[in-house]
Amino acid sequence: MSNPLAMIVEDDPTLIDIFAMALQSAGYSVEKYNDGESALRRLRQVAPYMLVLDLHLPHISGEEIVDVIQATPRLSDVIVIITSADTVLTSFLRDRVELVLEKPVSFYQLRELTVRYHPDRASTGE
Amino acid sequence: MNWQTLLVISLLGLSAIFATGLSVFAWRRRTLMIWAWPFALMTASLAFWSLTYAIEFVFPLLEAKTVAAKFQYIGIAFVPIGWFLFAMAYSGRERWLASSRVALLSLVPLVAILLAFTNEAHRLFWARISLNTNGPLAVFDADYGPAWWVFFAYAYALLLIGSIAIFLALRNFNAAYRWQLITLLASPILPWVGNALYIARISPVPQLDTGPFAFTISALILAIGIFRLRIFDLAPMARSAVFEAMQSAALVIDRKERIVDINSAARELLITEAGDPVGRDANEAVNSWGQISALLPDSGPTQAELMLERGSLTHYYNLQVTPIHNSRGQPRGRLLLLTDITAEKIAEEAQAMAQVRAELLAKVGHELRTPLNAILGMAEMIDYGVYGEVSEKQSAAIQNIIERTHHLTRLINDLLLQTQIEAGEFRLYDEPFSPYELVKRVGKTLRPLAQIKDLSYRARVDASMPNLLNGDPDRITQIMLNLVENAIKFTDHGEVNLHITPDGSHWSIQVSDTGIGIPIEVQSKLFQAFEQANYKITRETGGFGLGLSIVRELATIMGGKVELESAEGIGSKITVTLPLEPVEETAQ
Numbered sequence: 001m002s003n004p005l006a007m008i009v010e011d012d013p014t015l016i017d018i019f020a021m022a023l024q025s026a027g028y029s030v031e032k033y034n035d036g037e038s039a040l041r042r043l044r045q046v047a048p049y050m051l052v053l054d055l056h057l058p059h060i061s062g063e064e065i066v067d068v069i070q071a072t073p074r075l076s077d078v079i080v081i082i083t084s085a086d087t088v089l090t091s092f093l094r095d096r097v098e099l100v101l102e103k104p105v106s107f108y109q110l111r112e113l114t115v116r117y118h119p120d121r122a123s124t125g126e
Numbered sequence: 127m128n129w130q131t132l133l134v135i136s137l138l139g140l141s142a143i144f145a146t147g148l149s150v151f152a153w154r155r156r157t158l159m160i161w162a163w164p165f166a167l168m169t170a171s172l173a174f175w176s177l178t179y180a181i182e183f184v185f186p187l188l189e190a191k192t193v194a195a196k197f198q199y200i201g202i203a204f205v206p207i208g209w210f211l212f213a214m215a216y217s218g219r220e221r222w223l224a225s226s227r228v229a230l231l232s233l234v235p236l237v238a239i240l241l242a243f244t245n246e247a248h249r250l251f252w253a254r255i256s257l258n259t260n261g262p263l264a265v266f267d268a269d270y271g272p273a274w275w276v277f278f279a280y281a282y283a284l285l286l287i288g289s290i291a292i293f294l295a296l297r298n299f300n301a302a303y304r305w306q307l308i309t310l311l312a313s314p315i316l317p318w319v320g321n322a323l324y325i326a327r328i329s330p331v332p333q334l335d336t337g338p339f340a341f342t343i344s345a346l347i348l349a350i351g352i353f354r355l356r357i358f359d360l361a362p363m364a365r366s367a368v369f370e371a372m373q374s375a376a377l378v379i380d381r382k383e384r385i386v387d388i389n390s391a392a393r394e395l396l397i398t399e400a401g402d403p404v405g406r407d408a409n410e411a412v413n414s415w416g417q418i419s420a421l422l423p424d425s426g427p428t429q430a431e432l433m434l435e436r437g438s439l440t441h442y443y444n445l446q447v448t449p450i451h452n453s454r455g456q457p458r459g460r461l462l463l464l465t466d467i468t469a470e471k472i473a474e475e476a477q478a479m480a481q482v483r484a485e486l487l488a489k490v491g492h493e494l495r496t497p498l499n500a501i502l503g504m505a506e507m508i509d510y511g512v513y514g515e516v517s518e519k520q521s522a523a524i525q526n527i528i529e530r531t532h533h534l535t536r537l538i539n540d541l542l543l544q545t546q547i548e549a550g551e552f553r554l555y556d557e558p559f560s561p562y563e564l565v566k567r568v569g570k571t572l573r574p575l576a577q578i579k580d581l582s583y584r585a586r587v588d589a590s591m592p593n594l595l596n597g598d599p600d601r602i603t604q605i606m607l608n609l610v611e612n613a614i615k616f617t618d619h620g621e622v623n624l625h626i627t628p629d630g631s632h633w634s635i636q637v638s639d640t641g642i643g644i645p646i647e648v649q650s651k652l653f654q655a656f657e658q659a660n661y662k663i664t665r666e667t668g669g670f671g672l673g674l675s676i677v678r679e680l681a682t683i684m685g686g687k688v689e690l691e692s693a694e695g696i697g698s699k700i701t702v703t704l705p706l707e708p709v710e711e712t713a714q
Contacts, residue, residue, distance in 0.1 A: 012499075012500070014500040015496065015500060018504065018506075018507060021507055025510070085493075085496055085499075087488065087542060088488060103496060103499045104495055104503070104531065104535055105503070106506060107503045107506035107510065108506050
């Protein structure tokens with residue numbers, strides 16, 4: 001069985017690599033997007049299992065992506081995890097997404113959390 | 127009995143009835159107004175005087191008239207005392223109502239009454255009495271003796287002093303009370319005139335003492351004052367006292383901007399020249415009048431803010447302008463109220479500055495977090511072996527980097543939180559959380575720090591703690607982190623313990639250590655922002671001294687409290703108590 005798809009939207013090239021590595025080691029197949037526009041284009045084609053989303057993005061903000069996901073029934077099951085340095089903005093989105101992680105997001109922390117959400121682990125009821 | 131006599135008897139009878147009514151009216155209000163009972167005394171005396179005077183006319187013979195005249199003095203004697211006491215009380219000199227003073231004041235009238243009744247023995251009161259039938263009335267007539275003149279002087283002295291007292295009290299009242307002033311002054315003057323005319327024998331009806339009529343007319347005027355102008359409802363004295371004692375500067379000006387009334391706060395703020403400013407042009411008498419008058423609208427009420435110099439300081443004032451109209455609605459002047467709002471202004475400015483600071487720090491924090499995330503993430507990836515095998519030495523160095531990054535993150539969080547609290551932009555969440563999870567999280571974060579210092583760290587959650595509580599898990603974690611990190615920081619040997627226990631309607635987070643302890647004299651400063659007990663230690667251990675201040679602020683916001691027990695060289699124990707809100711566990 002192929003690994004579940006996790007999309008990472010993050011404009012910092014180092015961070016996107018760190019998050020990608022954490023998710024890969026947690027058993028996900030990872031796609032990386034460094035702006036909101038390309039992420040949205042991809043979301044029109046697929047419904048990923050998980051979306052790791054920064055808020056301050058070029059062109060289209062992470063908040064707008066959250067709006068689109070919530071307005072699209074096809075994407076209603078996507079697990080959205082926000083990673084942001086903006087503590088004020090994250091506080092407003094807390095109730096609308098699965099998880100909010102304030103930067104710095106630890107590699108270990110992200111790996112451990114996403115392992116918990118992994119369908120293999122979830123289905124075995126661990 | 128001729129018709130003239132009947133008319134006089136009827137008029138005096140009416141006067142007596144009317145005065146009795148006024149007396150009852152005032153007597154019933156004696157507990158509400160301190161001057162009500164002297165007013166009742168005055169009108170009751172007046173009623174008695176009128177009644178006994180009427181009786182005098184009923185009997186045609188001198189003997190009977192003499193007896194009636196003697197009884198009249200019981201009333202006559204107490205009218206001036208009633209008036210005097212009323213005036214004293216009304217003008218705020220209540221001490222005159224003390225029973226000892228009333229007794230002293232009553233001495234002369236009592237002697238006068240006694241002498242009137244015993245006149246036949248000494249003729250000191252009336253030297254000679256006769257029946258005057260020169261006119262249509264048959265009246266009691268007398269040549270006054272020395273005792274009578276003493277009594278007369280005494281009575282008029284009381285009337286005069288009372289009138290002066292009321293005049294002085296009412297002099298500064300604003301236009302709304304002008305009519306009261308006139309009525310109150312007219313009422314004692316009328317009987318003076320009437321009675322004096324009779325004594326001088328130039329009365330319009332030569333045989334008749336117009337005194338009781340005059341007094342009754344004044345009582346009537348007072349009654350108008352009572353009913354129409356409501357002097358008994360809202361005491362001008364009380365009103366004047368409030369006006370005078372107000373913290374705000376109050377100034378009444380007429381249409382030509384002349385000062386009509388001014389309270390002491392306004393005198394202090396606005397008047398520098400000596401002398402009474404009432405009646406003067408505001409433009410001349412009032413400091414900074416240009417500034418104030420520029421804010422006055424042509425008509426209608428208004429509110430504005432202005433700055434005035436007080437000594438070397440600038441104060442902010444709220445100016446409230448209220449137009450004053452007469453009973454026909456014509457503008458008469460305005461009331462200007464100046465309230466010092468400097469303290470509020472300073473607080474507002476401080477709040478605005480705190481907000482700017484919070485926004486700035488949020489931006490700085492935001493900018494620091496991304497590179498910090500890169501450092502942390504890369505270090506952890508090396509540690510995880512992404513870039514190849516790591517030696518034990520390398521691993522130790524990497525652990526140090528990771529630990530320092532976490533520390534830096536906590537410092538940024540503390541700083542941001544502190545500024546948010548100061549700016550009032552702090553938001554508390556209310557969601558279910560597991561206290562066990564929080565303790566685990568704290569252990570995971572700080573156990574490595576304790577290990578570096580070779581300290582034993584133990585965390586324990588009491589078995590009777592509920593599984594789930596409502597609250598803000600991140601902020602509660604922050605309390606625990608700050609307490610434990612602080613304990614580790616100030617402990618070099620021994621142990622640091624975190625203990626969670628239920629405590630009735632509350633639950634407590636207790637962190638104890640075997641550290642250096644906190645000297646008594648600095649314990650009170652410990653929970654203040656940017657304060658640390660020992661600056662030398664601060665330099666060695668780092669930090670802004672925000673940890674405990676944030677613990678206290680958070681605990682307070684959550685409705686809890688912080689307690690500290692500490693002994694120098696032995697250790698410290700800090701207990702944070704928070705309201706216990708267990709989540710109702712529903713069967714799934």
